[in-house]
Amino acid sequence: MTTTMRLSRFHFFFILSILSLTGCATYKDIAPGTRTPIYSSAVVSTEKVTVETLPPEAAPARDYRVGPGDILLIDVNGRPEFIVATPGNNGKAQGSRVDGAGNIHLPMAGAVQVGGLTLSEIEGKLSAIFRKYLQNPWVVAEVLEYKSQxxxxxxxxxxxxxxxxxxxxxxxxxxxxxxxxxxxxxxxxxxxxxxxxxxxxxxxxxxxxxxxxxxxxxxxxxxxxxPDNRNQQVFIFGAVKKPGPVPITPGGLNLAQAIASAELRETGYDFHHVRIIRSISATRGELQVVDFDRVLRGQALPIPLEQGDIIYVPKSGFGTWNDVIADILPSLQTVSAVLQPFVSIKFLKE
The missing domain is CATH 3.10.560.10 (Outer membrane lipoprotein wza domain like)
Structure with a gap:
């Protein structure tokens, strides 16, 4: 028997196995006394993985600190010649906008650095400046528009x-x-x-x-x-002809269907140690090793996939998780924008 005939025969039985596991089933009566097979899981091992979350922070000070883009209204002794307060189109006063360097520009005073200061600090700074022009200046500063944060x-x-x-x-x-x-x-x-x-x-x-x-x-x-929970997808890499995203249909998607969709390579793969990286949240995930051969042999049920799962079909032999990550890292970087946050934080080291 030629190599081509053996490969064709293998793919025929591979597709037949997938169809028998994932195709539409019809109801059939089971005769009394019939023994049904007891299926075990094809998942060989599961490792829970977490990433360290942000350390707790003390509550920030309540006083607002002014920044570029904010618009301030400054009142100096009620004297219009010292302030910018012309009426706008809506009838309200237009104050002085803090520029990109953190300055406001006032008549007489010119450019005044206020970025990073609280309103009370701004009032104190302007009071000191206007003592050149007024005997006992008082200054009131308020934020007309918050735009810096x-x-x-x-x-x-x-x-x-x-x-x-x-x-x-x-x-x-x-x-x-x-x-x-x-x-x-x-x-x-x-x-x-x-x-x-x-x-x-x-x-x-x-x-x-x-x-x-x-x-x-x-x-x-x-x-x-x-993100949206519609248009869900998984990603498959390794010994497949079409690596990348595989959409999850409304009826769901299992591991056999994903591998069939990505088209397995003719030679060089290891079905006994298929890997799945699963995200639970931004800081929690699972690393699964699956003996997919048990599914094909009918000894285990198909494994349903979840949004964002990353499947890796080893090209040959048995490797560690570090080997797996090293092999798929360049591929993950090309689709980093659509990966689950856990994968980005844990493996891409943003």
Missing amino acids: PVYLLGQFRASGTYYMDRPLTLLQGIALGNGFDSTASLSGARLIRNGKTLPVDIYNLLQGGDTTQNAWLKGGDTIYI
Whole structure:
């Protein structure tokens, strides 16, 4: 028998096995006394993995610190020649905008550095400046518009958009700005992003488990992202012809279907040690080793896959998890934007 005939025969039985395990079943009466096989799990080992979460922070000071983009209204002894307070289109006074360098520009005083100062500190600084022009100056400073500390709510919020902090806010308070989230929200994939990096904060456990240790303080520029639970997918790499994402259909997806979709290579693979990286939340996951050969032989039930699962079919032989990660790391980096946050935090070292 030629090699081509043997390969064709193998693929025929491989596809037949998948169809028998995943195809539509019809109801059949079972005769009394019939013994049904007892299936065991094809999962050889499971390792729980966690990443260290953000350390607790002391509550920030309540006093707001001014920054670029904020608009201040400065009143100096009620004297218009010392302030910028011209009426705007809406009839309200237009104050002085803090520029990118943290300065406001006032008549007589010129550019005054106020970035990072509280309102009381600004009042004291301006009082000292205006003593050159007034005997006993008094200064009142207030914020007309808060613009320097944005928080971005993206994804499945009922009211997504950009919000500006006027006081210190926690993660829960930031989520509340978006009026909650809708029924399509995937909380297991929710993440807090700061300076382009996903932080090890478990939003899922905060909202679903009440873990208040995950209620981190927000900082200006933070993004809270809650993805959609529709259009789910898994990723498969290793000894397959079509590595990459595989969509999860409305009826679900199991390991056999995912491998069939990615088209197994003709030679060089190890079905006894298929690996699955599964994300539970941004800080928790599982590493599974699966003897897929047991599924093909009908000795174990098909393994259902979950959103964001990463499947690795070893090319040959048995390797460690470090070997697996080293092999698929370049592939993970190419799809990093759509991976679950646990994978990004644990393996990509953002």
